[in-house]
Amino acid sequence: MPRLTDARKELRRSQIADAAVRCFSRNGLERTSIADITAESGLSAGSIYAHYRNKADLVRAAAREVLAKRADAIGEYAAADAPPDPDELLSRLIAAIDPAEARVGVQTWGEATTNPAIRDIVVDMTDRMRAMLHDCVTARLVKVEHDEPARARERAAPIAHRIMALYQAELLYTALRTPTEETPS
DSSP states (O other), X not given: OOOOOHXXXXXXXXXXXXXXXXXXXXXXXXXXOHHHHHHHHTOOHHHHHHHOSSHHHHHHHHHHHHHHHHHHHHHHHHHSSXXXXXXXXXXXXXXXXXXXXXXXXXXXXXXXXTOHHHHHHHHHHHHHHHHHHHHHHHHHHHHTSOOOHHHHHXXXXXXXXXXXXXXXXXXXXXXXXXXXXXXXX
């Protein structure tokens, strides 16, 4: 059997994680089995287990993929000559919310209250997202408002916290108002 290249492995991991997100969105974290993900991805259970040890690994991978998308966008905003103001930053983040990802996110938050492995994933991803928002707001304060970097970082902390809270509220709102059958595949 031929070996998979690193690029092919990453593509396969992404294919599996995307299938997992679709299943989690439709069925919920608890009711989704590896067999469901196998059927959704079109791969064998052996292939799935070759890339992920268990469902928690799949949840972690799905969360990282969603965060990576946000990280790319936020990084581009921060690198701009004039990063967006907080209201515009929040508007852009909200516009990019995918209903299926929102449902999986909210389910993951719920599971995090009783599952330490999932809690660790949620805390890590939330902290990373907040740090990215903090960096973007800091960049705005330095580049546009000409704050000193130290003062900008200090001023940015509560602003990033509020953006994160409002973004999470929009994720919850999207998850609750979008029926599963409306989710684009």
